[in-house]
Amino acid sequence: MKNTTKIKQIIKSSSVKKDSASLADLATSELRNKILDLSLTPSEHLEERMLLERFPFGRTPIREALNRLMAEGLVETKNGRGAYVASMSIWHTLQLLEAYVISERVVASLIKFDDVNLVSDLEAIQTEYESVSKNADILGITEKNNRFHRRLAQATGNRFIIAQHADLHNLARRLSFFVYSSENVAAKDFNLQVSRITSQHYEIIGFIQSQNRSELVSLITEHAVLFRLRLSAVIGGAADKEIDFSEKSIN
Numbered sequence: 001m002k003n004t005t006k007i008k009q010i011i012k013s014s015s016v017k018k019d020s021a022s023l024a025d026l027a028t029s030e031l032r033n034k035i036l037d038l039s040l041t042p043s044e045h046l047e048e049r050m051l052l053e054r055f056p057f058g059r060t061p062i063r064e065a066l067n068r069l070m071a072e073g074l075v076e077t078k079n080g081r082g083a084y085v086a087s088m089s090i091w092h093t094l095q096l097l098e099a100y101v102i103s104e105r106v107v108a109s110l111i112k113f114d115d116v117n118l119v120s121d122l123e124a125i126q127t128e129y130e131s132v133s134k135n136a137d138i139l140g141i142t143e144k145n146n147r148f149h150r151r152l153a154q155a156t157g158n159r160f161i162i163a164q165h166a167d168l169h170n171l172a173r174r175l176s177f178f179v180y181s182s183e184n185v186a187a188k189d190f191n192l193q194v195s196r197i198t199s200q201h202y203e204i205i206g207f208i209q210s211q212n213r214s215e216l217v218s219l220i221t222e223h224a225v226l227f228r229l230r231l232s233a234v235i236g237g238a239a240d241k242e243i244d245f246s247e248k249s250i251n
Helices: 002-012 020-036 048-054 059-072 090-110 118-134 138-154 159-183 187-209 213-235
Strands: 075-077 083-085
Touching (some): 048 059, 059 075, 090 138, 118 187, 138 159, 138 187, 159 213, 187 213
């Protein structure tokens, strides 16, 4: 409810033009966040009437948002029956994580050390990561972590790798939220993982500064594998099962 009120205030603000493009951006951001934080659960039917009642946007921004989120892989259609939040079976998750680890290794292998703003950008993002971590802002944590890794990908200078990497990380953010939420049940585990990730981020920055390619590739690969192991520890189960994203599995 608070988020909806805030969105209404933004829409009314003179700083936001009330055109379809601006509203579509807001609608896309809001729907994306609700999918990432599992408020809109995997396979949930995104009926237009429900979305219009739940979010302060008209039909055009909502439809544009759904189209954009389909392109991101977060929304899918099922036999012409409308839009649904993308499902996520354990098998699909394992495939995603396999591609994720490979993508991270490729990025580490191609990062250009002569990117003059890379280190300062990463340090600034990491500072923001630590700030949101103190408040256990899980959506904020996944957003900052996503930005950290996307900045690494941008340093490759390869637009195809950057695009593929962005798609994988966008899909992985929903899983990341689920993992952090599950670990947040035990504050000790949550703090341990945040501390470990923070330490590895600073090591990544250090290897970039020293231009140590072999150690950078090794660490970023290890960093990606750690995420896979954390998720595996949370989900368990058979490969063809849907992941249980319900509140009881998190709380």
